[in-house]
Amino acid sequence: MLCELKIHNLALIESLHLDLCTKGGNGLVVMTGETGAGKSIMLRAIHLLTGGRASADWIRSGEECCVVEALFEISPENTLLHSIFQKQGLEAEETLVVKRVVTSKGRSRMYINGSPATVKMGLELAVNLLNVASQHDHQQLLQVPYHLEFLDTLGETLPLKDAFDQAFILWQEKQKVLEGLQQQEQEKEQRRDFLQFQIQEIQEVDPVPGEDETLSAEKKRLKGADVLIRVSQKSHRLLAGSLQDGLTQIRMDMSQAAEFDSNAEELATELAGLSYQAEDLVVKLQHYRNSLSNDPHRLDAVNERLNDLQSLKRKYGSSLENVVDYVHNAEQELQQIKNLDKAVAECEAELVVMEEELCKRAALLSAKRKETGLQFESSMQQELESLAFNQSGLEVRFLEHDSDAGALRPGGWDRVEFFFSANPGEPPRPLAKVASGGELSRLMLAFKCLLARKDMVETVIFDEVDAGIGGEAAEAVARKIQELASHHQVFCITHLPQIAARGNTHFLVEKGVSEGRTQSGISQLDAGQRVEEISRMLAGESVSGQTRAWAEELLQKGAASI
Numbered sequence: 206m207l208c209e210l211k212i213h214n215l216a217l218i219e220s221l222h223l224d225l226c227t228k229g230g231n232g233l234v235v236m237t238g239e240t241g242a243g244k245s246i247m248l249r250a251i252h253l254l255t256g257g258r259a260s261a262d263w264i265r266s267g268e269e270c271c272v273v274e275a276l277f278e279i280s281p282e283n284t285l286l287h288s289i290f291q292k293q294g295l296e297a298e299e300t301l302v303v304k305r306v307v308t309s310k311g312r313s314r315m316y317i318n319g320s321p322a323t324v325k326m327g328l329e330l331a332v333n334l335l336n337v338a339s340q341h342d343h344q345q346l347l348q349v350p351y352h353l354e355f356l357d358t359l360g361e362t363l364p365l366k367d368a369f370d371q372a373f374i375l376w377q378e379k380q381k382v383l384e385g386l387q388q389q390e391q392e393k394e395q396r397r398d399f400l401q402f403q404i405q406e407i408q409e410v411d412p413v414p415g416e417d418e419t420l421s422a423e424k425k426r427l428k429g430a431d432v433l434i435r436v437s438q439k440s441h442r443l444l445a446g447s448l449q450d451g452l453t454q455i456r457m458d459m460s461q462a463a464e465f466d467s468n469a470e471e472l473a474t475e476l477a478g479l480s481y482q483a484e485d486l487v488v489k490l491q492h493y494r495n496s497l498s499n500d501p502h503r504l505d506a507v508n509e510r511l512n513d514l515q516s517l518k519r520k521y522g523s524s525l526e527n528v529v530d531y532v533h534n535a536e537q538e539l540q541q542i543k544n545l546d547k548a549v550a551e552c553e554a555e556l557v558v559m560e561e562e563l564c565k566r567a568a569l570l571s572a573k574r575k576e577t578g579l580q581f582e583s584s585m586q587q588e589l590e591s592l593a594f595n596q597s598g599l600e601v602r603f604l605e606h607d608s609d610a611g612a613l614r615p616g617g618w619d620r621v622e623f624f625f626s627a628n629p630g631e632p633p634r635p636l637a638k639v640a641s642g643g644e645l646s647r648l649m650l651a652f653k654c655l656l657a658r659k660d661m662v663e664t665v666i667f668d669e670v671d672a673g674i675g676g677e678a679a680e681a682v683a684r685k686i687q688e689l690a691s692h693h694q695v696f697c698i699t700h701l702p703q704i705a706a707r708g709n710t711h712f713l714v715e716k717g718v719s720e721g722r723t724q725s726g727i728s729q730l731d732a733g734q735r736v737e738e739i740s741r742m743l744a745g746e747s748v749s750g751q752t753r754a755w756a757e758e759l760l761q762k763g764a765a766s767i
Contacts, residue, residue, distance in 0.1 A: 206663045206694045207335065208300075209276040214265040215253075216246045217716065217725040225696075225710075226278075233690035235705045236698045236727075237738060238714030243725030244698050247714075248668050251337060253305040256328030259313040274304040277334055280663065286333045293317075293326050301334075303327060335664035338653045346623070346645055346652075347637040353574075353621040356601065359655060360577030362570060369566045370615055376559045383552045390549060393542050400539045407521065407532040410513050414526045417514045424507045430499040437497065441490040449483050456480040560610040567617040568608065574619055575603060581655075588651035591688075593681035599648070600624040600633045643674045650682060654689050664694045671701040679703045687763070702742040702756065707763035711735050735760060 212221040225234060238244050250273045253259055264271045279286060279301055290296070295318060304316040305327070315322045317330070345351040357363045389396070426433065459473035514525060521531040541548070578601035585599045604620040606612050624633035627644055636648075650670055657665055667686065674682055683703040689695055690709070699705055711730045716723060730738055739756035740748045 206278045206280075207275060207696075208278050209274075210247075210250065211272070211274040212246075212250050213273075214268040214271040215250055215273060216263055216265060217243050217723055218246055218727075219265060219724050221727055223712070223727060232694065232709035233687055233707060234694070234696045234710045234712065235708030236696065236712045236714060237700070237705050237742060239716070240700075242714045242716045243727075244714045245668075246725060247698065247727075248337070248666075251335070251666065253307065254303050254327070255331030255335070255337075256315070256324045256326075259305070259307040259311075261307065261309050261311040264307060264309055268309070270306055270308045272304065272306050274302065277301040277303070277664075283333070283663075286330070289329055289333060293322070293329070295320075301330070303330070333662060335666060336653070336657070336662045337666045337668065338649060338670055346649060349622050349635075349637065352601075352623050352636075353616060353619060355623075355652065356574055356577055356581065356621055359581055359652075360573060362573045362577065365566070365570050365573060366616055369563070369570055369617055372559070372563055372566060373613065373615055376556070376563055376613075379552065379556055379559060383549070383556060386545065386549045386552055389542070390545055393545055397539065397542050400535050400542070403521070404532055404535050404539070407517060407528060410517055412514055412517060412525045412528055414524075414529060417511060417518075417525055420507050420511050420514070424504065424511065427498075427500065427504040427507065430497055434494065434497050434499060437490060437494040441487065441494055444483060444490060445487045449480075449487060452476075452480040452483050560613075563613055564608070564610060567613060570617045571603075571619050574617075574621070578603070578621070584655055585651055588654055588685075589647070591681065592647045592651055592685055593678045594627065594644075594647065595629075597627045597629075598625070598633060599636075643678060646670050646674055647678065647682060650685055654685060657689055657693055662693075664696070665689065667695065667697040667699070669698055669700065671699050671704060674701065683707050683763075700742065702739045702759055705739055705742060706735075706756070706759035711738070713738055732760075 206226070208224070208226045210221075210223045210225060212218050214220075236244055236247065249263060253273045254275050277300065279299055281287075281299075298318065302316075302318050306314045306316075313324070315324055315327045317326060346355075357366050456473075456477045459469060459476050462469045463473040517528045518524065521528045581601055582599060589597050589599065600623070602622050602624055604622065606618045606620065608618060612618050623636040625636045625639055625644075625648070626633040627639065650667075653665065653667075671679065671682055679701050680703050683701065683706070686695060686697055686704055687707045697704055697708070705711060712727050713730050713734070714725060714727050716725050718724075736753055736756050737748075739759060740752045743755060744752040
């Protein structure tokens with residue numbers, strides 16, 4: 206149950222705090238006011254709290270952010286809501302505080318019981334906290350595709366439908382796999398020849414990862430062979446000649462000096478190391494020189510090999526590692542082509558099993574829907590009679606369809622349309638063609654009342670569902686909304702005095718100017734103020750004593766029926 210609502214800097218509302226708990230818990234809260242006074246802002250606040258899309262344009266001009274906050278009391282019997290708490294990692298408490306902050310930069314944050322939460326979490330909670338019925342819902346009644354959704358919602362077959370849709374998606378994906386295999390089968394001979402050619406081309410070269418880098422280094426050495434041979438010979442000649450002889454003589458001299466002077470021992474050791482190192486370097490230089498070759502034939506061979514490897518890289522990958530991977534994958538694909546007939550047969554068999562299971566699911570879903578349709582027609586007949594639809598009727602018609610895999614579509618086989626007759630003796634016709642605005646309002650109200658009896662949602666919000674209604678129908682709608690409020694918390698934004706007079710609590714929305722700025726305010730009316738407001742709703746600016754008497758009579762009638 207929605208107990209408190211706080212709004213700060215939302216559209217024309219600067220600051221607002223409403224205590225919405227009616228005496229005894231359930232009850233009817235009505236909200237009235239002139240057109241354009243700001244009643245829709247309340248719905249905008251609920252929209253934000255229930256995870257709806259936010260807009261920076263909704264923030265009061267000149268402010269940095271808007272904040273909407275609501276306090277709900279949670280019934281211990283609402284096990285579904287408590288299970289959602291557990292799933293979302295929230296503690297099961299008797300109260301729930303939902304807060305939404307929207308900044309002028311378009312950013313949005315949501316909090317649940319003081320902890321940051323995602324908008325998706327807020328939406329999941331909202332579905333089980335409250336239900337909003339608006340004129341938009343009326344328009345959905347005119348759209349045939351929504352009729353099946355209404356029926357599934359009422360019959361609680363949405364879980365069956367969701368399970369069917371998931372299986373249907375898997376079936377479609379398997380069909381695409383089969384189509385791909387069949388396409389491969391048509392092209393397999395050409396593909397096989399092509400793969401065999403590619404594999405043979407790569408295997409003839411037989412590349413080794415990293416080989417191209419090694420060959421490139423060898424190519425560079427072969428191209429500079431003349432220079433390398435010349436400088437290595439010169440270096441060997443210098444080191445093996447006077448330089449080495451000089452180091453040998455120095456080593457011998459300093460060794461002798463060390464015998465006479467201990468201070469020369471360390472220096473003698475270092476010079477001896479240099480002498481021996483020079484002898485080693487002479488040998489290494491000789492080996493390096495001997496390894497060099499000015500072989501034009503080897504250079505040609507290296508160039509040719511590099512060209513072959515480069516050709517493979519241009520065709521099959523940017524590196525030899527990619528080329529080796531490519532040939533590995535090609536060999537695997539070639540093996541798959543050889544096993545293609547078997548894969549097609551297995552996929553076809555799997556599809557047959559999936560189609561049989563889908564048809565079973567569709568048949569079960571269809572049977573449940575038809576059972577719901579009969580119950581819906583009977584229940585709607587009673588609801589419509591209570592809404593001043595005398596001898597009217599609503600029929601749920603299932604369009605004929607084939608009961609095979611070829612007729613399967615998302616949602617099953619069924620195509621449903623509501624037919625309606627508002628007058629006795631008139632045959633039912635498609636709802637979209639015969640229902641007036643006022644009739645649609647009452648039909649939607651009847652449907653919402655049926656839903657409210659089935660679900661665990663404690664709060665129902667009606668946004669001007671009384672459009673196009675007057676006279677006896679207005680009285681009937683008022684009675685029906687009051688009946689619903691006997692076991693639910695009901696909020697009703699209305700222009701009908703008959704509904705307003707039956708409220709347990711009455712709020713008035715007014716727009717005014719304060720300090721040069723327009724703002725909307727909401728105030729709770731006392732008994733005398735209610736008489737004046739309902740008089741205005743009855744007669745506009747032409748309120749008379751007779752009008753006030755009529756307003757008092759409506760209020761007395763509403764109070765007597767509570």
